[in-house]
Amino acid sequence: MKYDVAVVGAGFSAIAATINLLRLLPASSRIAVVGDDPGFGRGTAYRSEFYQHRLNVPAARMSIYPDQPEDFLDWLAEAGREVGGGDFASRSDFGLYLRDRLAALLRDRANRPRVDFIKSRAIGCIDISPSTTLIRLVDNDELAACHTILCLGVGTAPLPVPADAIAASIRTKIVDNPWRLGWLTQVGRDDRICMLGSGLTMVDQVLALRARGHRGTVDVLSRRGLVPHPHLDQPTPPVAPQLPDTTQLSALLQAIRHEVRQGAPWRSVLDGLRPQTQRLWQQLSVAQKGRFLRHALAWWTVHRHRLAPDVGREFQTLIDDGTVKVHAGYLQRIEASGAGALITYRSRGSAEMNRIGADWIVNCTGMERAGIRHSPLLQTMAQRGLLQGDPLGLGVVVDDRAHLVAADGRVHPHIFAVGALTAGRFWEITAVPDIRVQAQAVASEIAQAVSIGAAA
Ligand SMILES: Cc1cc2nc3c(=O)[nH]c(=O)nc-3n(C[C@H](O)[C@H](O)[C@H](O)COP(=O)(O)OP(=O)(O)OC[C@H]3O[C@@H](n4cnc5c(N)ncnc54)[C@H](O)[C@@H]3O)c2cc1C
Structure with a gap:
């Protein structure tokens, strides 16, 4: 069967695209959604069940619909949550909101397009013709679609040292992807933790550790030793800066x-x-x-990218009482030391070498900025010249309407990318307030094309 649209991905970008397609496409059309994540729509960001893992954007700006800004607030009120527009809801609530909004649209079977949710991973693109994209799935199935939306997110960055600078015997004590929260259950109450990276992921992990009763020290190492600032309890209104007419x-x-x-x-x-x-x-x-x-x-x-005010206060207390120590420097190597690890780093701005002892090393360096390295699908497409990786490693090259651009510069009119994959073009496209606008625009363009095709 050939679908009108294939949405590939399982995070916010995919659910935003799917919801908009359900609202905009004629009821006679067919959508396939290919995702490998059991909690469709939640992705890495919204699958956490821990209350202190909060949104970093006020609730009033987190509606999935740019043209119905109150929608998430309405859901929160219906769900009995006491969260105002300026408050920072939990990310798990946001995940539930997305699930509910999708479910509500799916209930109206008679008046909506058919949607097949295919639990799989897209690993290759077999063919692209002017009317069809043929995608290979991991189980050797194939999927044909007139329009394709790639909503793959970006992977997690690898540790900032070469593999041979890490002793093999301590590999099991290195948490490559902290968002698989299972590692927290293995940590002893007094274990020493070293977090590599000092951004929002690090703060989330530190607070999750504390909530599970961890009482040991946490050393944080990043190149500049900068940690996220908090939002204010009473936010000040935006001030548009006066910018010179320059491209410098x-x-x-x-x-x-x-x-x-x-x-x-x-x-x-x-x-x-x-x-x-x-x-x-x-x-x-x-x-x-x-x-x-x-x-x-x-x-x-x-x-x-700021912290919710109370989350910021909680984290600051841990800095003030010495539980969390932040170091600025460059990771050199990770060696085995007793039952744990010894991390050597060069201090920022000096040649001095320092050491941190740790029982666990947690990779909090954040999103991958290596373009397409994380995705076999994108790699095979690049090998065949069907796309270009962004020159700075920020996803793939797209045009101003998020169409994929081939290696020879041709625009694929039926293949789109949504979300952080398009950061090379748009930069500010990694959070809900921007992705929702892009997802709606892409769905509208596809709906128009499908409607014209249906009428012809
Ligand atoms: C911890 C965290 C907290 C955040 N908090 C906020 C916040 O409070 N507010 C905000 O606005 N933004 C936040 N963000 C930004 C966040 O990245 C976006 O809001 C949004 O979740 C991105 O969704 P995505 O679908 O583009 O990517 P992802 O969430 O990464 O989802 C991509 C999905 O596609 C699947 N996939 C990838 N390749 C394939 C393939 N080949 N075949 C099938 N499936 C595939 C992956 O398994 C994954 O499930 C946060 C991000 C993180 C990591």
């Missing part, structure tokens, strides 16, 4: 700093910048984007 990164950053020095709260300035971020990013040359990633990204991330 340094001039833009200077203008933003100037606005803050003039007295605007930095959170307001960053929030005010957000509607312009995609445009500003697109004006930069590849070299300037590379400079941003090398020199400014760590600062951007800790200011832009």
